[in-house]
Amino acid sequence: MLRRCYRELTGRILLPAVEDSVATARMLYETDLVVMSHNTATDPVFNYANLAAQRLFEMPWDDYVRTPSRLSAEPVDRAERARLMAAVAERGFIEDYHGVRISRGGRRFRIEQATVWNLFDEAGNPAGQAAAFSHWVPLG
Numbered sequence: 001m002l003r004r005c006y007r008e009l010t011g012r013i014l015l016p017a018v019e020d021s022v023a024t025a026r027m028l029y030e031t032d033l034v035v036m037s038h039n040t041a042t043d044p045v046f047n048y049a050n051l052a053a054q055r056l057f058e059m060p061w062d063d064y065v066r067t068p069s070r071l072s073a074e075p076v077d078r079a080e081r082a083r084l085m086a087a088v089a090e091r092g093f094i095e096d097y098h099g100v101r102i103s104r105g106g107r108r109f110r111i112e113q114a115t116v117w118n119l120f121d122e123a124g125n126p127a128g129q130a131a132a133f134s135h136w137v138p139l140g
Helices: 002-010 021-030 051-056 075-091
Strands: 034-038 046-049 093-102 108-120 126-133 135-139
Touching (some): 002 021, 002 108, 034 051, 075 126
Antiparallel strands (some): 108 126, 108 135
16 A cells, blocks of 8 residues: 555655565565554554664554654644645645654654655545655754
């Protein structure tokens, strides 16, 4: 779904497919590109985080996929994050997003050149939102 929706909305390929779906999923999980997504709950919860995301946000898989995505931003930055998510919901995707985030351990960093896009199932029903980026700058 991450790759399909990215391609349909942006016209680009997130990562190339390889020999089979298991290998493709492994490549997405192990790439250096940070890729994460959250569901459609009223207070969305992360439902995917590849290894790069888990390392950057200092959370193992089991913790990541139980965390409300709003907690990836400090309280002062959450209003801006909410505006971003609303814009993505309306437009389908945005590119060149930048914003300050915080890891579970309290490390602050600035995301740069991120793409954020809507997720939808095969029938077109909303399934959440995803983000991918490879550039970030540690802060403080």
